[in-house]
Amino acid sequence: MNYRVIIPAAGQGKRMGLGYNKLFLPLGGRALIAHTLDVFLQDSSCETVILSTNEEERELFLSLSLKGDRSKITFVNGGVERQHSVANGLSSIDAKEDTLVLVHDGARPFITREVIAKVVQKANDNGAAIVGVPVKDTIKRIQSSVVQETIDRSSLWQIQTPQAFRLSILHEAHQWARVNNYLGTDEASLVEKISYPVSIVEGSYDNIKLTTKEDIYFGEAILQAKSQ
Ligand code: CTP
Ligand code: MG
Numbered sequence: 371m372n373y374r375v376i377i378p379a380a381g382q383g384k385r386m387g388l389g390y391n392k393l394f395l396p397l398g399g400r401a402l403i404a405h406t407l408d409v410f411l412q413d414s415s416c417e418t419v420i421l422s423t424n425e426e427e428r429e430l431f432l433s434l435s436l437k438g439d440r441s442k443i444t445f446v447n448g449g450v451e452r453q454h455s456v457a458n459g460l461s462s463i464d465a466k467e468d469t470l471v472l473v474h475d476g477a478r479p480f481i482t483r484e485v486i487a488k489v490v491q492k493a494n495d496n497g498a499a500i501v502g503v504p505v506k507d508t509i510k511r512i513q514s515s516v517v518q519e520t521i522d523r524s525s526l527w528q529i530q531t532p533q534a535f536r537l538s539i540l541h542e543a544h545q546w547a548r549v550n551n552y553l554g555t556d557e558a559s560l561v562e563k564i565s566y567p568v569s570i571v572e573g574s575y576d577n578i579k580l581t582t583k584e585d586i587y588f589g590e591a592i593l594q595a596k597s598q
Pocket of ligand 1: 422
């Protein structure tokens, strides 16, 4: 099943605190985003990579050292929030096309083709599918530094990307969000708002999003383990 992927890459990496976009952090000698891009560029089912970037960083993205076919990349401008960066990518696709669209965080370099294939298959069957893993920790609700309750974690999952959708569904969800001024932290939250059922497939705990400084040594360790 062929698909296109939108990769939002126009953030600033504030929580990582490097003073530059964390996607250019070197991991195993290459920029973080180069690892992410190569997974999709080397996947024959991936037709196009729509990369949403800050315009002033375009040259940096163009000079990345990549192993895959860089001619599959098309650029769009990022927006103020991640959701806007994805929306810009979405509007670059002809709305009439019958295609599957994936959204994958630039900051998740350890996604595998196996998990991509699983979520693509599920979205092809059901229209909307996301990747996640069951929560491992005990989760409590806290207010004013005091525990309010322990939440039953048996039905809680941590959500990752990729998230995969039939184009028409993702379009409708983004349109709803625009009209209602709704800002979500992922695409599925918008699709939930239009009451379309979102399926889940189990991913892998190492599909981390590099977000804060300590994720750098987790990232280095995962990369090393994978290259053995
Ligand atoms: N992103 C984007 N456009 C934005 C904000 C984020 O394309 N306006 C992208 C990031 O580049 C990243 C992904 O969305 O690949 C997930 O976002 P996050 O991990 O929050 O990255 P940043 O926004 O860069 O980090 P922070 O929130 O700490 O500033
Ligand atoms: Mg952010």
